[in-house]
Amino acid sequence: MAHIARVRYPQRMSVPENTRPRRPWGAAQWTFLGVVLAALIGVTPALLDRLLPDDAPAATASAPPPAASPSVSPTPVAFQLTSATSVPQCADITGYGSKPPGREVGLFIRVPGDSKYYWEKILTFDGDSWRADRVVIGAPGDAGKEFELVLVPMSVQAVVEFRKHDGTPYAVDNPPVTPLATLRVTRTTNLGSC
Numbered sequence: 001m002a003h004i005a006r007v008r009y010p011q012r013m014s015v016p017e018n019t020r021p022r023r024p025w026g027a028a029q030w031t032f033l034g035v036v037l038a039a040l041i042g043v044t045p046a047l048l049d050r051l052l053p054d055d056a057p058a059a060t061a062s063a064p065p066p067a068a069s070p071s072v073s074p075t076p077v078a079f080q081l082t083s084a085t086s087v088p089q090c091a092d093i094t095g096y097g098s099k100p101p102g103r104e105v106g107l108f109i110r111v112p113g114d115s116k117y118y119w120e121k122i123l124t125f126d127g128d129s130w131r132a133d134r135v136v137i138g139a140p141g142d143a144g145k146e147f148e149l150v151l152v153p154m155s156v157q158a159v160v161e162f163r164k165h166d167g168t169p170y171a172v173d174n175p176p177v178t179p180l181a182t183l184r185v186t187r188t189t190n191l192g193s194c
Contacts, residue, residue, distance in 0.1 A: 077128045079181035087185045088192030094131045100153045107132050108150040116171040134194045143189040151181045
């Protein structure tokens, strides 16, 4: 008879677990859990609102904007003439346009095709209306010629410098900065009164 060998396997040894007996939650633990859940419920929508894109604009409360003066438009008004485009040699020029914040607007006269810009004066503003009185446009023999009224934003320093030349012919090769507008007028035979 053949002998069947019995193989002995080592017994599994289990490591005793470090277990403590479970105690039911007390009032303090349930209160803490309630506070944490309430905080999560309160904060989650606000966090999701910030993190997720929204197609509709959100309404926010804010203080009302300060009241604007009634004579100034909230959006800039482009420069245009309200006075006639046919002008005497000495003319009062008026128009509409918004004065740039912190700047003055200077008036230069230019003959189309000429490289020189002739200084005239600073515009006077009343809201979005402006004027320049007693503007000299060309010489007595310039009737029928076109002239450009070139409106240029000017810093305080530029105004001080150019005002030194008020009332005298003073030409520059280029305005100090890019013009706001160029308005065309045609000289009449009338000399006007300066």
